[in-house]
Amino acid sequence: xxxxxxxxxxxxxxxxxxxxxxxxxxxxxxxxxxxxxxxxxxxxxxxxxxxxxxxxxxxxxxxxxxxxxxxxxxxxxxxxxxxxxxxxxxxxxxxxxxxxxxxxxxxxxxxxxxxxxxxxxxxxxxxxxxxxxxxxxxxxxxxxxxxxxxxxxxxxxxxxxxxxxxxxxxxxxxxxxxxxxxxxxxxxxxxxxxxxxxxxxxxxxxxxxxxxxxxxxxxxxxxxxxxxxxxxxxxxxxxxxxxxxxxxxxxxxxxxxxxxxxxxxxxxxxxxxxx
Amino acid sequence: xxxxxxxxxxxxxxxxxxxxxxxxxxxxxxxxxxxxxxxxxxxxxxxxxxxxxxxxxxxxxxxxxxxxxxxxxxxxxxxxxxxxxxxxxxxxxxxxxxxxxxxxxxxxxxxxxxxxxxxxxxxxxxxxxxxxxxxxxxxxxxxxxxxxxxxxxxxxxxxxxxxxxxxxxxxxxxxxxxxxxxxxxxxxxxxxxxxxxxxxxxxxxxxxxxxxxxxxxxxxxxxxxxxxxxxxxxxxxxxxxxxxxxxxxxxxxxxxxxxxxxxxxxxxxxxxxxxxxxxxxxxxxxxxxxxxxxxxxxxxxxxxxxxxxxxxxxxxxxxxxxxxxxxxxxxxxx
Numbered sequence: 001x002x003x004x005x006x007x008x009x010x011x012x013x014x015x016x017x018x019x020x021x022x023x024x025x026x027x028x029x030x031x032x033x034x035x036x037x038x039x040x041x042x043x044x045x046x047x048x049x050x051x052x053x054x055x056x057x058x059x060x061x062x063x064x065x066x067x068x069x070x071x072x073x074x075x076x077x078x079x080x081x082x083x084x085x086x087x088x089x090x091x092x093x094x095x096x097x098x099x100x101x102x103x104x105x106x107x108x109x110x111x112x113x114x115x116x117x118x119x120x121x122x123x124x125x126x127x128x129x130x131x132x133x134x135x136x137x138x139x140x141x142x143x144x145x146x147x148x149x150x151x152x153x154x155x156x157x158x159x160x161x162x163x164x165x166x167x168x169x170x171x172x173x174x175x176x177x178x179x180x181x182x183x184x185x186x187x188x189x190x191x192x193x194x195x196x197x198x199x200x201x202x203x204x205x206x207x208x209x210x211x212x213x214x215x216x217x218x219x220x221x222x223x224x225x226x227x228x229x230x231x232x233x234x235x236x237x238x239x240x241x242x243x244x245x246x247x248x249x250x251x252x253x254x255x256x257x258x259x260x261x262x263x264x265x266x267x268x269x270x271x272x273x274x275x
Numbered sequence: 276x277x278x279x280x281x282x283x284x285x286x287x288x289x290x291x292x293x294x295x296x297x298x299x300x301x302x303x304x305x306x307x308x309x310x311x312x313x314x315x316x317x318x319x320x321x322x323x324x325x326x327x328x329x330x331x332x333x334x335x336x337x338x339x340x341x342x343x344x345x346x347x348x349x350x351x352x353x354x355x356x357x358x359x360x361x362x363x364x365x366x367x368x369x370x371x372x373x374x375x376x377x378x379x380x381x382x383x384x385x386x387x388x389x390x391x392x393x394x395x396x397x398x399x400x401x402x403x404x405x406x407x408x409x410x411x412x413x414x415x416x417x418x419x420x421x422x423x424x425x426x427x428x429x430x431x432x433x434x435x436x437x438x439x440x441x442x443x444x445x446x447x448x449x450x451x452x453x454x455x456x457x458x459x460x461x462x463x464x465x466x467x468x469x470x471x472x473x474x475x476x477x478x479x480x481x482x483x484x485x486x487x488x489x490x491x492x493x494x495x496x497x498x499x500x501x502x503x504x505x506x507x508x509x510x511x512x513x514x515x516x517x518x519x520x521x522x523x524x525x526x527x528x529x530x531x532x533x534x535x536x537x538x539x540x541x542x543x544x545x546x547x548x549x550x551x552x553x554x555x556x557x558x559x560x561x562x563x564x565x566x567x568x569x570x571x572x573x574x575x576x577x578x579x580x581x582x583x584x585x586x587x588x589x590x591x592x593x594x595x596x597x598x599x600x601x602x603x604x605x606x607x608x609x
Contacts, residue, residue, distance in 0.1 A: 013388025013434065017355075025385050033373045036414065102367030109333050109363040110386050111355065111434075274337045 019113035026107070026120025027127065030094075034128075041128070044090070045135050048083050052076070052136070055202055056143060066206040069235025076145040077157070077228035078201035080133060081221050084165040085196050087129050088172045089189050095121055095176025096185055099273075108273065118177075118266055122169045129165045133158065148233030157231035160251045164224045167255030170262035177269035201225055204237030217243055220254035227251035284347055286311040286438050286469035287332065291341035294327055294493075301327040303493035305341070309438070309471060309486075314464045316484030316501075317473040318584075324493040325473040326366065329442050332471075333363045346437040362431030362439040366446065368423045369430075370415050376402060376426050377411040383430040401429040405459055421452025425459050432463065439463060441472040445479060457482055477578060481505070489588060496588050505579075507587075511553030513560065516545045516573035525569050532556075532563035545573075553578075 015021065034041050052075065060071040098104045107117050147154050175188060198215055200222040205213040216222055217238075226247040229236040238244045287309040294302040301324045309315040317325050330336035332343055334354035343350040345357045370379045377398050384394035402411045405425040415423060424444055431439060441460065445453040460483055464470050474480055480487045481501045489497040489504070497504060505511075513533075517525045519541070526537040526546045533556050537546045550556040553576040564571055579587070 013359075014390040014393060015388045017388065022386055025382060029371060029374065029382055032378060036373045102365045102369040103371065105335055105365055105367075106363065106369035107386070108335055109358060109361065109431075110383070111359040111388065112386055116386075274335065 013111070017111060017113050019115040019119055022112045022116035023119030023123055026116060027123035029120075030124035031127070041131075045132055048079065048086075048132065048136055049139050051082075052079050052139065052143070055079075059202075063203055064207075065235045065237050066204045067235060067237060067239045069237075070144075072140075072144050073146065073234040074204075074229065074237055075202065076136075076140040077232055077234055078199075078225040079140075080136060080161050080228055081164065081225035082196050082199075082201045083132055083136060084129060084161055084224065085168065085192060085221050087125060087132070087165055088168045088192060089185075090128070091121060091125050091169055091172025092176040092188055093185050094125075095173050096180045096182075099177065099180050104273070114270060115267075118173050118270060121173055122166070125169055125172070126162065126166060130162060133161060145234075149231060153231045153233070156248075157228045160224055160227050160231070160248070164220065164251070164255045167220075167258035167262075170259055170266050174262045174266045174269050177266065177273065195219070196221060199225065200237060206237065206239065217241070220258065223247060223250035223254050284311060285309060285344075286313075287315075287343075287345055287471060289328075289332065289341065289343040292328070292331060292338055292343060293340035294331055294336065295339055296327075300493055302331065302341075305490075305494050307471075307488060307495065309469060311437075311469050312464075312467050313485040314460070314470040314472065314483050316480035316487040317471060317490055318475070318477065318480045318487050319473075319490030320475060323490040325490055326442055327493075328490070329363070329365075329440050329471070329473060333361055333440055334358055335363075359434070360437040362428075362434075362436035364424070364427045364431050364439070364441045364444060366442045368427055370423060370426050372416040373414060375412050375414055376407050376418070379415060379426060380430055380433070384433045387433045389433065397433060401432060404462065405429045406455070419452060420448045421455045424448065424452065424456050428456070428459050428463065432468075435466075436468060438469045438471060441470060443473055443475065445474070445476070453479075477584065481578075489584065491588070506551060510549055510551040510579070511556075512547055512549055512577050512579065513553055513556060514545050514547045514573075514575045514577070515560070515564075515571050516543070517569065517571065519544045521569050522546065524567070525564065528563050528567050528569060529560055532559045 056072050056075055060075065063071050065071060065074045104117060147157075175184065179185075198212070199219040200216050205216040205222070208216055223243070226236050226238055226243060227250065230247050236244070236247070238247070243250060285308055287307060289305060289307040292302045292305040293300070303324075305324065305328055307315075307317075307328070317328065319325050327336065331338045332345065332350060334350060334357055338351055346360045348356050348360065350357050371382070374382070380398035380401055381391075381394045384397045385391065389397060399408075399411075402408045405428065407422065407426060407429070410418065410422060415426065418426065428439075428441070428444070444460065445456050448456060457479070460470060460472065464483075470483075472479075472483060484501060486498065486500055487504055488495045497507070499507075515525065515529065522539060522541065522544055526539050529546060529548055530537045533548055533550050535548050535550060537548045539546045548556075557574075557576060561571075561574075
C-alpha cells in the first residue's frame with residue numbers, strides 16, 4: 001500500500017475563505033443530523049402540537065377573546081410566536097455542546113472566516129424554525145385555524161415570525177458561547193417559560209391585572225403574536241391602545257433592537273473564546 | 276573539513292511564552308524549538324501547561340507575552356495564515372458523532388477550501404491511508420476509540436499541514452487502539468509533516484518522538500532525544516528477589532555483571548540496579564547469577580515512571596501548582 005504517498009498528496013485550497021460558503025457547510029452538518037437522527041426534530045414538533053391541543057381544546061373553552069372571535073384562531077398565531085421564542089433553547093444548547101465537545105475549537109483551528117461558526121448555527125436554526133412553523137401551520141389548518149387575508153399579508157406574517165426567530169438566534173448564540181455550563185442551559189430552559197407565558201400568546205392582555213397587562217403587551221413575543229394575528233386576519237384580543245394600531249411596527253422594531261444588541265455581543269463572545 | 280550544513284528553518288519556534296488564567300500562570304516562560312520534519316514530544320504531568328502551550332501555538336488562546344512562529348509565520352501577528360498551515364487534534368474527539376466517517380472528512384475538506392469533487396476524493400484517500408475504508412459509510416457513533424482518533428487525525432490532514440498538533444492522542448485508548456494511533460502518527464511523520472505531540476507517557480514519547488521536551492509548571496525543564504533524557508534519568512530499573520541468605524552475595528554478582536551499584540532492600544529481600552538499557556542488561560545478569568549458582572525468586576524490569584523523572588529533574592514530585600518558581604536544573608541538551 002502506498003500509504004505515505006496518499007497522505008502526502010497535498011490538497012491546496014480551491015477557494016478563498018468565505019464566511020457565507022463556510023456557514024452553509026456548517027449548517028449542512030445540521031441538516032444531515034436531521035436526516036440521520038430525526039427524533040429530536042420530531043419530538044420538538046410533537047411538543048408544540050401538544051401545547052396547541054392542550055390550550056386549544058382543554059383550556060380554550062374557558063377563555064374568552066376580548067373583541068370576539070374563536071379561541072383557536074386567536075391561539076394559533078400566538079403559538080407560532082411562542083415556537084420562535086422556544087427555539088432559543090435549542091440554539092443555546094447546541095452552541096454550548098459544540099464548544100464543550102471540542103467541535104467549536106476544531107472549527108476555530110481551521111482556515112475559515114471567524115463569522116462562519118455563528119453563521120452556520122444561524123442558518124441551520126432558521127431553517128429548522130421555518131420547518132417547524134410550516135408543520136404548525138398545517139396542524140393549525142387541520143384543527144380549524146384559517147388565515148382570512150390575502151397571500152401578501154400572510155407572507156408578511158410569516159416573515160415577521162421568522163424575523164423574531166432571527167433576532168433571538170443571536171441571543172441564543174451569545175448565551176451558548178458565553179455560558180457553557182449545563183447550569184446555564186437549564187436556567188434558560190426554565191426562564192423561557194415565564195417569558196413565553198407573560199405575553200399575549202395564550203390570553204389577551206386586556207383580561208390581566210393592569211401592571212401585568214402592560215408587561216404582557218410590551219413583551220416582544222406579544223408584539224409578534226399580535227402582528228401575526230392581524231396579518232392572518234385572526235382575532236387580536238387588542239381592542240384599544242397603541243398596540244391596536246401599530247402591532248406590525250412593534251413586531252418589526254423589537255427584533256431589530258434585539259439583533260442590534262446581540263449581534264455585536266456575539267462577535268465579542270466569539271473573540272473572547274481566545275481568552 | 277566539510278562546511279557546516281545550514282540548519283533548516285524550524286517548523287515551530289516559541290520564545291518566552293507566558294499565559295495567565297485567572298488563578299494560574301499556565302505558561303511561564305515556555306521555549307520550544309522543533310526542526311522541520313521531526314516528531315517532538317511534549318512530556319509532562321497534568322497541569323504542567325501542555326494543553327495551554329498547544330492552544331497558544333494553534334491560535335485558539337491568546338498569548339500574553341513572548342513570541343511564537345509556525346513555519347516562519349508569527350502566531351500573534353497573522354493567526355489566519357498560521358491556521359492555513361496547521362492541523363490540530365485536540366483532547367476531545369472533535370469529529371461529528373452523527374455523521375459517517377466519509378461525511379466528516381468531506382465536511383472538513385470543504386471547510387478547508389476544497390471543491391466538492393476534490394473533497395470527496397481527498398476523503399477517500401485519507402480513509403484508505405488510515406485503514407478506515409470499510410467503515411467509511413458508518414456513523415462515527417459506532418466507532419472504537421482508536422478508530423475515532425484516526426479519523427480525527429485524518430480530518431486534520433486535509434491540506435497536509437506544516438505542523439500537526441496532537442494533544443494526548445492516546446489518552447483513554449486501550450493498548451490495541453494506542454498501537455493503531457502510534458502507527459498512524461509514524462505514517463504522518465514518514466511523509467515529512469512535523470508533529471508536536473503532548474503526552475503523559477514516557478513510553479509514548481520514547482516510541483514516537485525524535486526529541487522530547489519535559490514540561491513542569493509552565494516551562495520546559497529538560498530537552499533532548501529520548502535516549503539522552505533516559506541516560507540522565509538513570510535509565511531502566513531491574514529488581515530481583517532472592518532468598519535472604521543469598522542477598523548480599525547476589526548484590527555483588529549483579530553489580531559486577533552490569534558495572535553499577537546495586538541497592539539492597541533487606542525487608543523485601545530484593546536488590547535493584549539502574550541500567551541504561553534493561554533488555555541488554557538482563558542476559559548478563561542471569562548468566563552471572565547462574566554461574567554462581569544463585570537462584571532468582573523473581574526478576575522484574577521497568578522503566579522510570581513519570582514521577583521518578585520529575586523527582587530526578589526537579590527534586591520534587593510533580594504538582595499541579597504553578598505559582599512558585601520551580602527548582603531549576605540545568606539540563607539543556609547540547
